[in-house]
Amino acid sequence: MGPHGDDLVEFIDDSPLPGPAPAHGRRSWTVLIVDDDEDVHESTRFALRGLDIEERPLRLLHAHSAAECMAVLRAERDVAVVLLDVVMEASDAGLVAVEGIRGELGLHNTRIILRTGQPGQAPEIDTIRRYDINDYKTKSELTRTKLFTSLTAAIRSYAQLCQLDESRRGLEQIVASSHHLMAHDGVQGFAAGVITQIAGLFGIPSEGLVCASASGDPNSLTAEQLRIIAAAGCFSHLVQHPVSEIGDPQIISNLTRCLREQRNLVTETSVTLCFSGHEDTRYAVFIDSPEPLGDVDRELLGVFCTNISLCADNVELVTRLREIAFVDPLLGLPNRSAFVQHLDTAIEADALAGCTIALIDLDQFAETNDMFGHVYGDRLLGAIASRLRKALPGSCTIARVSGDVFAICGDETLVSPAHLAPLFDTPYVFDGIERPVSACMGFVRADTGSSAGAELLKDASIALKRAKARGQGEHEFYTSAIGLESRQHTRLLHELQQSFGSDALFLAFQPQLSLESGRVTGVEALLRWRRADGSFVPPDQFIPVAERSGIITLLGNWVMRTALGALAQLDHAGFSDIRMAINVSAAQLRDRSYAEQLGLALQESGVAPGLLELEITESVAVMGMARVSALLAEVKALGVEIAIDDFGTGFSSLSYLDQLPVDRLKIDRSFIALLDSCRPGARIAEMIVPLGHCLGIAVLAEGVETECQAERLRAMGCNEAQGYLYARPMPLDALLQWLQTYRTRVA
Structure with a gap:
């Protein structure tokens, strides 16, 4: 691949080419190769080595950027063909160079063949119209023979243009015709352009002009197989009809014979032109001319047909590229x-x-x-x-x-x-x-x-x-309200991305205690976001945004490594028996490399894996039981503990709970708040505790704020508790002080 993703030109000797002739003492054709990939220069040089075109050798010049191309053309004005890469130092570098060649330098006869490995970079039709691009090829289709063929056609066109420049000013009409035809969208527009340009070239009215097309074996062509693709005057209503419906035997005969014999027919009263399009498609144009054409006009017709043939190929190429760009290939619908x-x-x-x-x-x-x-x-x-x-x-x-x-x-x-x-x-x-x-x-x-x-x-x-x-x-x-909410989420995401990696995001730690002994058994690491003005963004606002945007994976990895670092500091301070709990979202667990990353983080931190606990919610069940079980088995193999957070509020299922390697259930705070009242829901906590014990799982209550709640939980046999009754979430340095004070008081 080239530096811009272009496929390198690979020239295949797919058919014999004319043999080289001695180059001494003969004037050469100058060809400028413009490409930022040196391999392309070398491949082109190799492909053209020893070849003659029109009995003259080739002289190759090289440029590697649009600016270098312009510098070469300022010094070398007699350049026949420019082989120009579309994408070089910029995505439009080639088109910028074309603008300079045609506009600033005024080189209108020099033929330009655009090459690219990226069909999506094809020039737009208005660009082709403005700058008279002679040809456009994708690099993958440029075999050695096709490169020689394209250069031959371009050089012949250049030679004819230069010759006619000296003999007749009418050549300007031909050059204009070539690139104006490219402005038409599709074959029908192209054919209509042929009619208009030919009529203007020879100074005749467009009445009686008919353009037909055919494909397949020319020897078996019939008038019924020829289709009128453009017409003027009395035949304009027959577009897309067979030529046989014209009703004029002379026109029918001339168009059929022209395409069958694949040559121009010139009589004293009419001219019928034949030219080839893409692949096996051919076109014929009948001109009801009252006067015979002179020698010069016949020569001009040959040049015109050469240009028209190149334009036909380019029109169909651009049409195909537009279809690829705008049509869904499976359903044929707009994309x-x-x-x-x-x-x-x-x-x-x-x-x-x-x-x-x-x-x-x-x-x-x-x-x-x-x-x-x-x-x-x-x-x-x-x-x-x-x-x-x-x-x-x-x-x-x-x-x-x-x-x-x-x-x-x-x-x-x-x-x-x-x-x-x-x-x-x-x-x-x-x-x-x-x-x-x-x-x-x-x-x-x-x-x-x-x-x-x-x-x-x-x-x-x-x-x-x-x-x-x-x-x-x-x-x-x-609605406007939905739009406002979406924009707020977008702004929040942008703000979160800017805050990531700064002090705005930090961890706070809330102690977890044994209800039986009062000993501190663990701490939960809670992510906090403080804006520059000191205000806090609630986690239930920014965590969903992080999950939908995909940055939750990066954020979760940062939380994991920061929490492990804090756990190492706790161990160093003498609190070696306290576990660290971190929250893990389902979005993080969808990453198949999560267990591997967790293992590396544990290895780097040096802490005992058994002191780390991952808190997951019941929503992970939507990932599928087989996938969740396999992942949690990998986590357990590392020695890490697993807790179900907010138990009872999600997609609870006793069957999946019994299958998962869970160490701890955390009763949601909404059920704990009901313990002080007789409202419905207070009994749910009473059901969860024995359920956990029956499954061999410890139970921790979240959001404990009163002694009454703590007493009821203790009476139920709940193992641990966490909440404002004991301590609020705090930074690590404050946590260390709190632990020292709490240890002294309990002792």
């Missing part, structure tokens, strides 16, 4: 880029009044793919796309914007939950088996004031996330 472009165009034209944008996300699609395979998933996507097409009129735009997410833009009466949700009521049938499908939907009305399509799509995505958070088959409309 995300095309959908955003559609919205931008509609916004600019003020055409979105009364419209709604919807995002439809299939529920459990990843699981469907895993269970039945990608072929089944692709069939399901195709069936859903087909049902959407049938249910929505052509005025609605349907796109596939990601793997299992469809986007729709249309009238608000059609793009609505009432109209779209019933489309998923009927199961899909594959191979006689019904497959129920549900989907979450996010909607945004186009009158939200967004000035760009990407903003509308983002708003719909925000609404979709809200719907997915509520469960399967839900929908949500975007």
